[in-house]
Every structure is written in structure tokens, then in C-alpha cells.
Amino acid sequence: MARIKEVAKWAGVSVASVSRVLAGHAGVSEVTRQRVLEAVKALDYRPDLAARRLRSRRTDTIGLIVSDIRNPFFTEISRAVEDVAYQHQMRVILGNADENPEKEALYLDLMRDENVTGVILSPTLPTLAGFRADDYPFPIVLVDRCERETVADAVVLDNVDAAYRLTAHLIEQGHRRNLFFYGTTSATGRQRQEGYTAAMAAHGLEAQVEAVLATVDAARAAATARLNDRPLPDALIASSGLILLGLTEALQEAGLRFPGSIALAGFDDMPWTRLVEPGITVIAQPTYDLGQAAIELLLQRIAQPEKARRRVVLRGELRERGSSAKRGV
Amino acid sequence: MARIKEVAKWAGVSVASVSRVLAGHAGVSEVTRQRVLEAVKALDYRPDLAARRLRSRRTDTIGLIVSDIRNPFFTEISRAVEDVAYQHQMRVILGNADENPEKEALYLDLMRDENVTGVILSPTLPTLAGFRADDYPFPIVLVDRCERETVADAVVLDNVDAAYRLTAHLIEQGHRRNLFFYGTTSATGRQRQEGYTAAMAAHGLEAQVEAVLATVDAARAAATARLNDRPLPDALIASSGLILLGLTEALQEAGLRFPGSIALAGFDDMPWTRLVEPGITVIAQPTYDLGQAAIELLLQRIAQPEKARRRVVLRGELRERGSSAKRGV
DNA sequence: AGGCTTGATGTAAACGATTACAAATTATTT
DNA sequence: AAATAATTTGTAATCGTTTACATCAAGCCT
Structure with missing residues (x-):
């Protein structure tokens, strides 16, 4: 394996010149530049990282x-982050914190050990409480989850608005007793619950919410329990993709068809939301864009550490499908 | 930030002793060990990686x-690999090669630059052709895709067997004219096609296969075209999760119900295969186990470079659901 | 008691790049 | 043509560890 010393010798220059050429620094003559590049190619030199x-x-x-790369939402974000990172010759280290604040702290520690250039974080509520980007030796961009105050750069969906529109849509379709399921570990659940509640209130309806762990199993179990209610709710709303999956499973196990017996809607457009007939109405998040925006924001922050904090807010898209169809009178 | 020098001074020992203690090397007395550990804690020392x-x-x-972390199959594998890696205080660098041999080469190069300890690779067919683990400066374990000859450590599904069983199941259910869709870029598609063909032949039936790009869109388009065939095939079989998704979409767009109009089955059990009524019959791959086996094999290879090559073969599980139900006569 | 292991410690030389600084060369000005 | 500025180059220090080797003390054996 060739070292910089040998490249220098081959090219008949000093190691400093080689380093300068490879770093693209100015102040090196064209002739040595070419000679160095030639040597690099001839020896197949790779700098030792x-x-x-x-x-x-x-x-x-x-x-x-x-929280978990297996959540399609984060899968897509990770892909976006990696794409942009590699375009900028940067590497990505991934951590799955499993909605566990201790694991989050552990991974933040690990990032410190790795001396990373920056971090993109989707924090749990406990971590978010009292979170200050300045407490860390690297820039941090929050993604997906963030409280109102601008305590760090962040890229988020307009959750309140999206939930409002989704709920309003259901109400317009004639569904009035709508039960909202949201996850307890993330800030998004809360915000979406706010939007839901506001929409219900705006139409003079009473909000009914159910807080669950943000997992498929927990959502399914909670929904199954509530399906014994009489009268049945008009519609179920899920504040996330995992919860939506749980609700869908619960409805199917209970033998309830939608929208006939009960309507259904939720967040995150996944491959199967179109497929489960007659299609499930959802708010589609611009997931890839979220990830892309996050890393681009991070790269800007790295380039200009003193620039004012920024908060990028993206809008969700309502995709109306059969599961929220008009309620017969 | 504390350095090893300061830790040594604080503990009243040499840097060598500090290093030795932290590396867990023998030949250091208990009293200095304790003193060093104390100093490390007092100064919150983190070795510079x-x-x-x-x-x-x-x-x-x-x-x-x-190929793509967004393919749920690889998402799960990656999660398994990361879990085990972190348990062993190792890091993971991910590369999405997008079924593109050039990108694969590029990432293998990058891994060389990073001087990685080992690589887990799911290669495209072109890369696999003439692949020799010995050509690389690090151990390589192939996962999911591997030709017969043992040219590298590998962890794979018994694809021929699984496809055989899936096909045989369909035939037993009375479906005789079964059309098999498989991806052209990976070795698994071929192997599964072999199993399918063998099962058809064993029952005196003629194999009918359709090679497509291993993407949802390509599969949907190819299936849509074939749905004009008259008579319709009895069943469609997909050799991968992405293709299965494409077929399902095509059937739904064509307004064909399964198993009524046509039966459906394929590889990979995903959240939605249960949900799309009446459920889709699949071969479930032990995805997490595949990833886990791959990294464990890699770690063993790293520990014992001279050990004989190994090939771990896991078995797929047939999950019978409504989509392959018995055909009325 | 003197030589010989054994075990614990310290010293200093790597590892392979980047970069501050000095030196040498060339170009520009007066 | 000398003085000065600008550009290019080289030398050597440096980043923070690990580890080969030397050293030293203590224990053991004859």
C-alpha cells in the first residue's frame, strides 16, 4: 500500500505538495499538480483516513x-441522509434508539467518541424536554420531532395543520364521533392531537383521544378494546404509520369493514395503504424531503456555525381514499 | 478534553499503563489498574478513536x-447487523448500491479507504460472476445472494427449496397454469425460478416464467401486460417482495380479485401481506436471522482468518393464506 | 549470596497524514 | 538593477494513541 511519502518521492516533490494537491488547496503550480496526480494514479494511492x-x-x-430504522418513515429519512452525505464525501453512522431515552444518550455519547461533524436526531419526548443543542460539542439538527421553541435547528412537518385537515376531511364526510389514537413517546403525537382537537372543536364536536405506546401491537390492543364501545365511533384516526397499521389489523380481526362499519384514516402513506381496499385515507409526509432538508440544514450549520437558528416546516399532503368515504345517513 | 497524557499524570503512571488498562491487557497490577480507572472517571477521559x-x-x-435500505428485506438485515455490531463495539457503514454493479464497486472501494474490518455484501449478478473474496483486503460475507460454489462465506435462504414448496402448494390447491415472475439482477431470482420449474415439472406441468427488473413498477407493468392473456393464468408467483407488491397492484388495478379470478403468492412476508384480504400466501424469510448470521459469520472470520469457508443456509417458512385457496372445479 | 525468571512499569518510536513556518524562487515595482 | 511582493516549495512539528523494547524490582532456585 502506497503512502504519501512514496507518492512524493515518485513525483519528485515534498509530502506537503502532495497533501496540498489532494486537498485542493491553492498555491501549487500546475506542473507539480499534474505530476502529483500522475504519481497518485500510478501508485494507486489512497490517503489513510x-x-x-x-x-x-x-x-x-x-x-x-x-428510533428504529425499520419504521418506513425513518428508513426513507436515512436513505435521504445517506444520499446527500455521500454526495458530499461524508459518512453516516446510524443509531437505533428504540424510543428509549437512555439509548439516545448512549448514542449521543458514541457520536462524541466518534468525533462526528454533526448529528441528526429524532428525539423522544424526555430527551426533547430541556434539550439544548449547545450542550453538545457538535451541531445538531432535529428531525420530525421538535417542540415549538427554537432550541435547535429543526426540520418538521406542520403536524397541527396536517391533523386538522385530516380531521376536517373526515367531518366533512359525515364522520362526527372520531376517535384519535396517538403515540406517547414522540412530540408529533401531541401536536397532531392538538390539530385533531382543534378541528373537532371548530365543528362543535367533542374530542376523544387514546394515548398508546407508538407500536403496532400496542395500537392494535388499544383499538381492539375500544371496538367493544357501543355505539361504535364513526371513525378511527391514527397519528402515525405504526399506529395506523395496528388499527387496521384490529379492524380486520374484529371483522369490521371500512368505511361500511367504521371509517379509518391516519398518517403516513405506505405501500399497503393503497392496497387495503378500498384504500386508506392518509396524510402523506414528504419523508425523503424531510431527510434531505435535515442534512442540508446540518451541512449549512457546519459551514456557518454562527448563523441564526432555522426551522424548516414542510406540509403534509392529504390523500383521500375509500376508507373515509361519505357516511350514509 | 482530557488526553491520555493527563490521565497518566493524574494517576501517577505512564501513558503505557493507561493504554494497557483500557485495552484490558494483562500484566498490570491491580493497584495501578484501579488508579487509572479512577483517573479516567475523574477526567471523563475518552480515547481518541x-x-x-x-x-x-x-x-x-x-x-x-x-441494494436499497428501503427494501424491507434489507432494512431488517441492516437492523440485525447493527444490533450485533454495536454489541461488539463495532460501527457499521452502509452503502446503497441500487442494484448497480458500478456503485457496488464504488462502495467496495470506499470500504477499502475506510480500512474496514470486514464487509457484508449482497451482490448483483455481474458482481457475483467471478467474485472472489480473496481479491479484497478484508473478509467478506455474502448475504442473500450467492452462487453455488463456495467462493466466499455466505448466508442464504434455501431458495430452490422454498420456491419448490411454494409452487407445490399452489399446485396442490388446484392451480396448474402458474406464471412465475422473477428479478433479473439477483441470484435469488434465478434460484427460485429453478425451484419453481422443478416443482412444475414434478407435477407434469409446463413452466411459464417472466423475467423483470426487480422493481415494483417493472413488475406491475409486466403483470398488467400478461393479464391480457386468454385464458388467464391460474396463479401468479412473485420471486421477491418488491415484485409481489407490483403484482398485487396490477391485479387490483385490473379489478381482479384473488383467489376468485386468479391466485397469488410470492416471497417475503410484509406487514401488508396479511392485510390485503384474504391475505397473501408467502414464503416468509427469516430476515433478521439472516442478518444476524451474516455478521456473526463475519466476526468469526475476522477472529480466525484461516478457518475453512462456511455457508449458512436458512429455511423459509410457507405461510398459507387466502390468496392461494383451493380452486373450484 | 548470586544468577535467573517473572511481572510490572516506563521511555520513546512508531502510525500517516496536515499544516505552521521558513526558505527559495519568480514576478512586479520603483 | 535593486528592492519588494507574490508565489511556490520544503522541513519538521504535530495530532493522540499503541506497542516494542528497555528497565527495574521482587521472588525463586541451587
């Missing part, structure tokens, strides 16, 4: 901490 | 190269 990182104190690595 | 990696020439990092 460990050495570079040690001396330069830059790792060109960013950390991505999410 | 770049320096460590430079000097020790070990990165404790493994590379994972798959």
Missing part, C-alpha cells in the same frame, strides 16, 4: 439517531 | 452493502 482524521481533527462523518 | 485507529491499524468498523 485515520491519519487524516487524527491530524486534521475532522471526521467528515455525521450521526443519525432515530 | 482516530489516533487509536491510526496506530493500531484496526477500525472496528464493518461495511454493509445492499
Whole structure:
């Protein structure tokens, strides 16, 4: 394996010149530049990243901490982050925190050990409480989950608005007794619940909410329990994709068809929401865009550490499908 | 930020002793061990990973190269790999090669630059052709895709067997004219096609196969075209989750119900295969186990480079659902 | 008691790059 | 043509560890 020393010797220049050429620094003549490039090619030289990182104190690595990569929402975000990162010759280290604040802290620690250039984080509520980006030795961009106050750069959906529109749509379709299921561990659940409640109130309807763990199983169990209510709710609303899956399973197990027996709607457009007949009405999140925006915001923050905090808010898209069809009178 | 030097001074020992204690090396007395540990805690010392990696020439990092993390199959594999890796204090670098051999080569190059300890790779067919693990400066474990010859450590499904069983099941249910869709870019498609063909032949039936790009869109388009055939096939079989999704969409768009108009079955059990009524019959792959086996195999290979090559073969599980129900005579 | 292991510790040389600084060369100005 | 500025190059220090090797003390054996 060739080292910078040998490249320098081959090209008949000093190691400094080689380093300068490879770093793209100015102040090196065209003739040596060419000679160095030739030597690099001839020897198939690859700079040793460990050495570079040690001396330069830059790792060109960013950390991505999410709850679970298997959640399609985060899968897509991770893909976006990786795409952009690699375009900028940066690496990504992923952490699955499983909605567990301790694991989040653990991974943040690990990111410190790795001396990452920056972190993208989708925090649980406990971590978010009292969170200050300044407490960390690297820039942090929050994604998906963030309280109102601008305590860190963030990229989020307009959750209140999206939930409002989804709920209003159901009401317009004649569904009045709508039961809202939301996850307890993330800030989005709360915000979406707010939007739901506001929409209900705006139409003079009483809000009914059910807080559950943000997992498929918990949602299914909670829904199954509520399906014994009489009269049945007009509609179930899920504040996330995992919960929507749980509700759908519960309805199917209970033998309830939608929208005939009960209407259904929720967040996140997944492959199957179109497929489950007659299609499930959802708010589609611009997931890839969220991830892309997050890393681009992070890269900007890295380039300009003193710039004012920013908060990017994206809008969800209502996709009307059969599951919310008009209620017969 | 504390350095090893300061820890040594605080503890009243040499840097060598500190290093030895932290590396867990033998030959250090209990009293200095304790003193060093105390100092580490007091100064909140974290060894600099770049320096460590430079000097020790070990990165404790493994590379994972798959086609697309958004394919649930690989999402799950990646989660398994990361879980085990972190348990062993190792990092994971992910590469999405998008079924593109050039990108695969690019990521393999990148892994070399990163001086990774090992790589887990799910190669395309072109990369697999003439692939030799020995050509790389790190151990490689193939996952999911691998030709017969043992040219590298590998963890795969028994694809021929699984496809055979799936096809045989359909035939037993009375479906005789079964059309098999498989992806052209991966070795699994071929192997599954073999199993399918063998099962058809064993029952005196003629195989009918359709090779498509392994994407949802390509599968949907190909299926839509074939749905004009008269008479219709008795059943469609998909050789992968993405293709199965495409077929399902095509059937739904064509207004064909299964198993009434046509039966359906395929590979990969996904959240929605249960949900799309009356449920889709699939071969469930032990995805997490595949990933886990792959990294464990890799770790063993790293520990014992000279050990004989190994090939782990896992078995798929047939999950019978409504979509393959008995055909009325 | 003196030589010989054994075990614990310290010293200093790596690892392979980047980069501050000095030196050398060339171009520009007066 | 000398003085000055600008550009290009090289030397050597440095990043923070690990680890080969030397050293030293203590225990054991004859």
C-alpha cells in the first residue's frame, strides 16, 4: 500500500505538495499538480483516513439517531441522509434508539467518541424536554420531532395543520364521533392531537383521544378494546404509520369493514395503504424531503456555525381514499 | 478534553499503563489498574478513536452493502447487523448500491479507504460472476445472494427449496397454469425460478416464467401486460417482495380479485401481506436471522482468518393464506 | 549470596497524514 | 538593477494513541 511519502518521492516533490494537491488547496503550480496526480494514479494511492482524521481533527462523518430504522418513515429519512452525505464525501453512522431515552444518550455519547461533524436526531419526548443543542460539542439538527421553541435547528412537518385537515376531511364526510389514537413517546403525537382537537372543536364536536405506546401491537390492543364501545365511533384516526397499521389489523380481526362499519384514516402513506381496499385515507409526509432538508440544514450549520437558528416546516399532503368515504345517513 | 497524557499524570503512571488498562491487557497490577480507572472517571477521559485507529491499524468498523435500505428485506438485515455490531463495539457503514454493479464497486472501494474490518455484501449478478473474496483486503460475507460454489462465506435462504414448496402448494390447491415472475439482477431470482420449474415439472406441468427488473413498477407493468392473456393464468408467483407488491397492484388495478379470478403468492412476508384480504400466501424469510448470521459469520472470520469457508443456509417458512385457496372445479 | 525468571512499569518510536513556518524562487515595482 | 511582493516549495512539528523494547524490582532456585 502506497503512502504519501512514496507518492512524493515518485513525483519528485515534498509530502506537503502532495497533501496540498489532494486537498485542493491553492498555491501549487500546475506542473507539480499534474505530476502529483500522475504519481497518485500510478501508485494507486489512497490517503489513510485515520491519519487524516487524527491530524486534521475532522471526521467528515455525521450521526443519525432515530428510533428504529425499520419504521418506513425513518428508513426513507436515512436513505435521504445517506444520499446527500455521500454526495458530499461524508459518512453516516446510524443509531437505533428504540424510543428509549437512555439509548439516545448512549448514542449521543458514541457520536462524541466518534468525533462526528454533526448529528441528526429524532428525539423522544424526555430527551426533547430541556434539550439544548449547545450542550453538545457538535451541531445538531432535529428531525420530525421538535417542540415549538427554537432550541435547535429543526426540520418538521406542520403536524397541527396536517391533523386538522385530516380531521376536517373526515367531518366533512359525515364522520362526527372520531376517535384519535396517538403515540406517547414522540412530540408529533401531541401536536397532531392538538390539530385533531382543534378541528373537532371548530365543528362543535367533542374530542376523544387514546394515548398508546407508538407500536403496532400496542395500537392494535388499544383499538381492539375500544371496538367493544357501543355505539361504535364513526371513525378511527391514527397519528402515525405504526399506529395506523395496528388499527387496521384490529379492524380486520374484529371483522369490521371500512368505511361500511367504521371509517379509518391516519398518517403516513405506505405501500399497503393503497392496497387495503378500498384504500386508506392518509396524510402523506414528504419523508425523503424531510431527510434531505435535515442534512442540508446540518451541512449549512457546519459551514456557518454562527448563523441564526432555522426551522424548516414542510406540509403534509392529504390523500383521500375509500376508507373515509361519505357516511350514509 | 482530557488526553491520555493527563490521565497518566493524574494517576501517577505512564501513558503505557493507561493504554494497557483500557485495552484490558494483562500484566498490570491491580493497584495501578484501579488508579487509572479512577483517573479516567475523574477526567471523563475518552480515547481518541482516530489516533487509536491510526496506530493500531484496526477500525472496528464493518461495511454493509445492499441494494436499497428501503427494501424491507434489507432494512431488517441492516437492523440485525447493527444490533450485533454495536454489541461488539463495532460501527457499521452502509452503502446503497441500487442494484448497480458500478456503485457496488464504488462502495467496495470506499470500504477499502475506510480500512474496514470486514464487509457484508449482497451482490448483483455481474458482481457475483467471478467474485472472489480473496481479491479484497478484508473478509467478506455474502448475504442473500450467492452462487453455488463456495467462493466466499455466505448466508442464504434455501431458495430452490422454498420456491419448490411454494409452487407445490399452489399446485396442490388446484392451480396448474402458474406464471412465475422473477428479478433479473439477483441470484435469488434465478434460484427460485429453478425451484419453481422443478416443482412444475414434478407435477407434469409446463413452466411459464417472466423475467423483470426487480422493481415494483417493472413488475406491475409486466403483470398488467400478461393479464391480457386468454385464458388467464391460474396463479401468479412473485420471486421477491418488491415484485409481489407490483403484482398485487396490477391485479387490483385490473379489478381482479384473488383467489376468485386468479391466485397469488410470492416471497417475503410484509406487514401488508396479511392485510390485503384474504391475505397473501408467502414464503416468509427469516430476515433478521439472516442478518444476524451474516455478521456473526463475519466476526468469526475476522477472529480466525484461516478457518475453512462456511455457508449458512436458512429455511423459509410457507405461510398459507387466502390468496392461494383451493380452486373450484 | 548470586544468577535467573517473572511481572510490572516506563521511555520513546512508531502510525500517516496536515499544516505552521521558513526558505527559495519568480514576478512586479520603483 | 535593486528592492519588494507574490508565489511556490520544503522541513519538521504535530495530532493522540499503541506497542516494542528497555528497565527495574521482587521472588525463586541451587
